[in-house]
Amino acid sequence: MKLLLIEDEPELAQALVHYLRNGDVVCERAASFGEAREKLESFHYDIVLLDIMLPDGSGLDLLELIKEKAPDTGVLVISARDALDDRITGLERGADDYLTKPFQFPELSARIKALYRRRKRQGMQTLHWQEITITPDTHEVKVHGRPVELTLKEYKLLVFFIENAGRVLTKQSIAEHLWGDHVDFLDSFDFVYQHIKNLRKKLAAAGAGDYIKTIYGLGYKLTDQ
Amino acid sequence: MSLLTKFTFIYLAIISVVLGVAGLIIYNQFQELVVRETDYTLYHDLQIVKESIRQGKPIEALNNERVHITPLPNHGRTEEIRAYSDTLIVHYFTKKLEPFRKVTALSPIGDQLYRIEITEIFIEEEDMKRAVADMLRKLFFALSGAILLFSFVFSRQLLKPFRLILEQMERFTVGTNAPLELPRTNTREFRQLKAFVRQMADRARREYRALKEFVEHTSHEMQTPVAIAQGKMELLLQDPELKPRQAELVASAKNALARLSRLGKGLALLTKIEHGEYTLSEQVDVAAALHRLLPDFEELAQMKNIEFLADIEDDCKTVRGNATLLEILLTNLLKNAIQHNDEGGRIEVRLRQCRLLIRNTGKAPDHPPEVLFQRFAKGNSSQSNLGLGLAIARKICDASGYHIRYRYEAPWHEVEVVFAPPAPET
Structure with missing residues (x-):
């Protein structure tokens, strides 16, 4: 499974990458809007973990890009703002799940796996x-x-x-x-x-x-x- | 007792005292006047008697009930001596002992000295008192009438701005920005009061806003560092080198962090409700929400050996509100019922005609019921309690137009929520 973590907070990103890289999971990281857009345009990911609030742009715009370029990619929004607007807008614009910071890492991991299974409809469902x-x-x-x-x-x-x-x-x-x-x-x-x-x-x-x-x-x- | 009543009573008391003192003074003055007038009459009568003697009228003819003349030998006295005195004499007409004024004179007339006594009845003391009292009574009634009229008509009018200011202050809340509508007045004191109230209100609102912003920022800003710390600890936990003792420490630190994070989320939730970030006009189904939540809580209650009884009537299906908030409200109340329960206690949940009653056994509360709904009012509880649960429940009820009430009647803690049925469509 190929993951892209879009998160500007280096400490958190580092911990997450470290935690999620496990077995067959490959986790890459983008620290800014620009870097994320570059990566999304060049590579394909199974799951994108998206922080809505980025220093140089809104994660919601990236969401549109993902939906346009790779509609089969699952998007899990992670945000420090538990703002309802973000959650609703995120889900309306095609995000698959939403988690509010701070979250338990195992919970995130379980959500990613579940999302991955849902997205891989064509493959084995077990x-x-x-x-x-x-x-x-x-x-x-x-x-x-x-x-x-x-x-x-x-x-x-x-x-x-x-x-x-x-x-x-x-x-x-x-x-x-x-x-x-x-x-x-x-x-x-x-x-x-x-x-x-x-x-x-x-x-x-x-x-x-x-x-x-x-x-x-x-x-x-x-x-x- | 209202200020007006107090004023009225004080005025009446003052009038009573003043009129009492005035009565004494009037009575004394009156008495003096009477004595002076009587003495003058006596003096006048004496002159007439003396003149009659001088004219040679026989003394026997001059003597009567009032006048006694006794001729005395004169030992060379040329000056007249007069003395006035009070005395009691049997009245010649009523045959009763009455107060009289008497003049006794030793008057040399020609060669002869005469002792002349003339009496004159006083105006009766009782009559005098009655007259004074009567006068005062009329005065008292007139004044009281005037004061009562003043207090109920004019004072009411005068104090009206004060009452209006009070009403506004009662309705004042720091959370809103509705301007204070203070009445126009030209009374100096009320103008000062108005200025003061307005200043206080502004300051309270300013400080409340600053405090709220601070809480909002803090609760928001702390989420990222907490997330980082939690993540690092999670990584630490995965370290196979970690010894059990160290792992225990990390786990308990992680729990503390989780609590901090929940606190932040709770505070953020409160401010979001305050900011009206939730749509409150959805149709929500209370019964369904309860059916969904109860199994989890039954399980959790079982773990504390708490007997859990639910009696949910399927009638509260369309209530105006917000589904998320409703779930938070129910969750908080149910959590509370378990948390503040004793081992082996009991919980009853009943929904009837849009009235939800959650009652649980437990220790008597430490706080008066009003305080329980405030932030961080912890009951006698486990330390993991954040003290925000009921504050959030209250806020949700206030925002959604539900009524929430808490009551303790040993051994039951009772929380009742009355959901407002949806307004009829027009």
């Missing part, structure tokens, strides 16, 4: 991790080709893990992914453990290996090692 296969359209989970019954939360949890495979996910980012911002008032995210336990149990019963590793004091990680 998500794989070892012997586990997921069909997002139907929420079907199979282990060794045999279906596994999961609750909605367990399903979302599994997809979140697979989309962030190899990364440490804190209990908080898991909780926020599953329940949205509703969990921000909770003092402890230990309840995440219960869901993970159930998921592990169901996967193990279906004959899958135990890939969810507990990282002490921190959270969990999906890994095949």
Whole structure:
């Protein structure tokens, strides 16, 4: 997957590029409107992460350029301004998703993957991790080709893990992914453990290996090692 | 008690005192006058009696109920002595003891000395008092009438600018820019008051605006650095070299940052509602929004062993408002009900005829209910509470025209929201 990050804040951009470059993901960065336009005109990207507010122009104009030059490119707008106008204008002009700064990196990563899958309509519509296969359209989970019954939360949890495979996910980012911002008032995210336990149990019963590793004091990680 | 009533009472009290003192003075003056006049009459009568004696009238003929003449031997007295005195005498007519004025004179007439006593009845004291009292009463009524008339007709008119200024001040809010409509007046005090009120209002608005801008900028500007810090920590977490103890520290620092970021977003949301950035004329479906949100909160409640009861009637389907704001409102209220609940407590959510009642068990509030809706008014709660939730809920209700009310009746905390049904189409 080829990503272009258009973000003028160097520190944030650097962290994001570093975080997103993982496995088959290639992430490039443009720091200004001009640089972004150059790159967009010269190369093709699967997903563009677009900051609306750039020092030398509006990200919304870039959005139009992308839609014109490469309509199959997915656009995820990231903005510090949680202004409704931006969100609506962004989505109206063809952005696929919107995230407000600051955001959890795993959340962004999951959104990118989901967007990538939606955009790749023509390709395979499944998500794989070892012997586990997921069909997002139907929420079907199979282990060794045999279906596994999961609750909605367990399903979302599994997809979140697979989309962030190899990364440490804190209990908080898991909780926020599953329940949205509703969990921000909770003092402890230990309840995440219960869901993970159930998921592990169901996967193990279906004959899958135990890939969810507990990282002490921190959270969990999906890994095949 | 109103200023006017107070004034009236004070005036009446002053009048009573003044009239009382005036009564005493009048009575005394009156009495003096009476004595002087009586004495003069007595003196006059004495001259007549003396003249009669001088003319040689027999003394027996001159003596009567009022006049007593006694001839005395004269030992060379040539000057007359007169003395006036008060005395009580049985009245010759009424046969009652009455106050009389008496003159006693030793008068040398010719060679003879006469002791002449003449009495004259006083004007009765009771009559005098009654006359004075009667006079004062009439005066009192006349003055009171005048004052009451003054306070209810003229003072009302005089104080009208003051009342209008008060009304304007009551309606004043720092958040809006509606100009103060202060009444025209030529009373100096009211003009000063007006100038003062206007100055205060301007200053309050200026300072409020500055403060608001500051909060807006801060909440906006802090998002990028927080995002950077969060990102770096996320990277740090992915470092396989990280020891568990270090990872724990990073994770808790990350949580604190997340809280800071939510605070910024909450403040930004408040200002956005204030700026009217949300369209409030959408048709929203309260019941559907609740049905969508409740499962998540039921799950979250279960984690705290809270019993969750929902009774949603499907009748509040077209309410004027904004879908996003409605969801934020419901989320905040439900969150609140879980957050301020006790382990093993209870939550009841009921929607009936566009009245949403959310009640939950929990500790008695530390703050009076009015304060709960203000920013950062934290109840006795977990430390992760931002104290913005209810302020946002209140702001959303105010902006959308819903009524929100909080009540505590042990052990229930009750929040009721009355959604305004859509205005009939015209």
